[in-house]
Amino acid sequence: MTSLREETALSDFGNAHRRKLNTDYTYRLPTPPRIVVPPPTLANDMPGLVVGASNESEVDLSFMNDLNLEDIVQKNTLIEWAYERRRQAQMILPWLYLGPMVAAKDRAFLEREGITMAFAIRAQDNSMMGALNASREICAEVTTIEVPTFHQLIGRFAETTRIINSHVARYRQHSLATTGQPTLGKVLVFCESGNEKSAAVVAAYLMMMLNDFDFVKAMQVCQAQRFCVNFDDVLKNILRSHWDILQARRSVAQTNSLLVQMNGLLGTAKQKRGIDITREDNDVDMEDDMGPSDDALRFAGRDSTPFQNR
Numbered sequence: 001m002t003s004l005r006e007e008t009a010l011s012d013f014g015n016a017h018r019r020k021l022n023t024d025y026t027y028r029l030p031t032p033p034r035i036v037v038p039p040p041t042l043a044n045d046m047p048g049l050v051v052g053a054s055n056e057s058e059v060d061l062s063f064m065n066d067l068n069l070e071d072i073v074q075k076n077t078l079i080e081w082a083y084e085r086r087r088q089a090q091m092i093l094p095w096l097y098l099g100p101m102v103a104a105k106d107r108a109f110l111e112r113e114g115i116t117m118a119f120a121i122r123a124q125d126n127s128m129m130g131a132l133n134a135s136r137e138i139c140a141e142v143t144t145i146e147v148p149t150f151h152q153l154i155g156r157f158a159e160t161t162r163i164i165n166s167h168v169a170r171y172r173q174h175s176l177a178t179t180g181q182p183t184l185g186k187v188l189v190f191c192e193s194g195n196e197k198s199a200a201v202v203a204a205y206l207m208m209m210l211n212d213f214d215f216v217k218a219m220q221v222c223q224a225q226r227f228c229v230n231f232d233d234v235l236k237n238i239l240r241s242h243w244d245i246l247q248a249r250r251s252v253a254q255t256n257s258l259l260v261q262m263n264g265l266l267g268t269a270k271q272k273r274g275i276d277i278t279r280e281d282n283d284v285d286m287e288d289d290m291g292p293s294d295d296a297l298r299f300a301g302r303d304s305t306p307f308q309n310r
Contacts, residue, residue, distance in 0.1 A: 035236040037219045049073065049093070049221070052211040059169040063182070064209075067094060073224050086228040089113075089194065095168050095184050098202045098226050100194030104131035110138040116185040117141040117167045119160075121197040123148050131190070139188075141167055147197060150234050157204040157242055164189070164205060199229040204242055215239040 049069035051061075072093065089099020089109065103109060104118050118135035122128050125146050136142050143163060147153055164187050171185030191198040203218035210218075219231050219239065231239075 031233070032237055034233065035216070035240060037216055037223070037231065037236070039223060049213075050211040051209060059165055061165055061169060063172065069093065073221055081227045085226075086194075089188055089190065090226040092202055092206070092222065092225050095186050096164065096202065096205065097186065097188045098194060098198060098222065098229075099188060099190050101128055101131045101190055101192050103194070104128075104188060104190050105134040107134065107138055110135060110188070114186050115139055115188045116171050117143065117187045119163065119187050119189045120144040121160075121189065121191045121201055122146060128192070135188075140171065140185075143167075150197070150200070150238060153197065153200055153204075154238050154242055154245075157201070157208070160189075160201045161205050161208050165209075193230075194226070195228055195230045196232075196235065199226070199231065200235050200239060203231075203239055207239070207243055207246060215243040 049072055051064045051067065051069070072091075087100060087102050088106075089097045089103035091113075092098050097103075097113065097115065101120075104120070109115075110118075115135075116139055118132065118139045118141075120128050120132060120143070122144055123146065125144070128144075132142055132144070145156055145160060145163075147156060167187060168185040172182050175181060175183035189198045189202055199222050203215065203222050206218040206221060207213055207215060215236070219229075219236070222229050223231070
């Protein structure tokens with residue numbers, strides 16, 4: 001009995017045994033998924049900037065909660081941006097600027113913007129000496145950190161944020177004590193180009209200081225203010241890892257705070273119960289001193305032997 005369906009074999013085709021290299025296999029090294037950061041456009045709504053109610057800094061930065069940051073991010077940056085602005089520094093926050101090494105040498109810019117600290121992110125300790133020497137003539141403080149590679153940044157983000165916050169708070173306290181006016185200190189964070197290491201430091205600062213601000217929003221704001229920043233795949237994954245670390249730390253801190261509150265409530269309840277028990281004991285002692293209780297008189301003379309035959 002013949003079948004109506006015609007059977008075909010691989011041998012019927014000359015190239016059937018060949019595998020498709022473009023679809024079945026790949027010789028590329030495995031890489032993490034790409035992180036897409038929408039670039040700033042004319043119709044793109046940039047995220048709002050709100051300083052977190054409780055930040056992770058060791059200094060008192062409560063005065064930052066009263067700052068108005070609604071109009072800091074420019075809406076039409078693409079229209080105003082020019083190629084020459086890559087050699088200048090841009091304001092990211094009222095107390096934080098991002099720019100290249102050339103901006104730290106610009107004395108006119110430092111005086112005009114009131115920069116009080118130049119913060120260099122460099123690869124080795126003997127680089128950028130010209131920019132540091134020039135900024136020392138204008139700025140009240142100059143500091144550096146040495147980060148040879150991008151991957152070493154993730155271990156220094158907490159330190160860079162602490163350096164920035166400490167200077168801003170310290171300069172404000174100093175100006176309040178000397179002039180009576182709480183002047184806000186301003187920090188210029190720079191590297192050789194102002195587009196990579198220093199941009200990652202500023203993005204990490206935004207993630208730590210602003211309320212509900214993840215790594216994508218931080219990169220968006222940096223790019224909106226300084227359009228020439230270059231967040232490649234390495235820096236994107238570094239900032240994403242830093243965001244995961246921040247989320248874990250905040251979750252642990254929140255859990256510990258809840259445990260402290262619960263322990264405090266339990267301790268208060270135990271203390272109240274101890275007082276009540278003490279009062280009951282005192283009442284019993286008073287009854288014993290006054291004589292037998294009513295229950296003793298009521299059961300006096302009764303035989304409570306069980307299983308008696310009547």
